[in-house]
Amino acid sequence: MSLLEEVVLDLERHSAQEGWDSAPRIYALVRSSELRRAEPELAEQLGLDPATDTLAALEQPALPDRAGVEDALATIAWPDTVEGCALVMERIVLPPEAEDELPEDEAAAAEYAASHPGCEDVRMIVGVLRDGARHSALRLRRHDADDEVLSGPDLVPALAEALAATLEPDEPGTPE
Template sequence: MDDLDVDPALASVVLEIEQHVAEGGWDQPARLYALVDTADLVRREPALASLMGLDAASAEGSLTPVEQDHLRPDQLLEQVLEAITWPPEVAGCAAVVERLVLPPDADGEVPEDPAAAEQYAREHPDRQEVRMVAGVTRAGATYCALRLRAHDEDTSVVGGADLVPALVAMLAATLTDDPDETDEAS
């Protein structure tokens, strides 16, 4: 996907989520958000929308993130995503994860055992700690934002449509219209 084709509402909400999470610092558990059409939220839940400072004029063409229950620190986001699907009112979803990223030349040296691989990554001198925010919509739009711990400034956040393809694919799979495939998110 060409970044000129980016959905501005999705890009805006992903960057809003990234900024919100960044205010809490690093070493946070993964987070999951439902993305709802703001105009639809204002129509369906006017009292809630009012509490959130939303009105019909500000709602058009935007998405509102609704954070889901916090994931336990021992709960893998990937496992959570395999077990849910969103109801039709949800226009999209987004997730936030922190990961260690190694340089490409370290690939051949990573142990096969998951625990050993994690220890190897934590001790690697060239590791980078990265916060990834990925969002997708039912219409197929995608957007991601990345922040490196080593460059923890708002101006250093990198954004683009396909920066975290595996996470984008997992999120897109939760937006299936087949309710028999997985359990609905709460």
């Protein structure tokens, strides 16, 4: 299992323990060796083993609730010491046939989705690294009790792309 898969699944387990209906959370993924060098006291508090180099997930300030997450991601740029990032968020998903009937108005669409008999709550954890690696984990609320989690590199490609864009260096001449 890769370091990214491991941290994504750890974040999923942590989120599952906290329960549902949580605000979106974003994490900087930092090599434990870098964290021990830059912040030895924090590394010690986190219990990072000096003998191994892992990815530490450091929770960042709160993101806007649900609707504004994608816009907020467009404003994030990570320093070079950040190896990657991960996002934990919940969404309502509809069966494909219901999506054709979604109202255009955002508030009406949210109400329609939440009240649709085929809607399901899903928790998504998506992690990306600067080297292009990606991994995701998905849990449906109805599978909470049986602990069934889907896991793979391409489960939420649009969200992975948005996260990867936060890791790209600015082009010369563009404002930071």
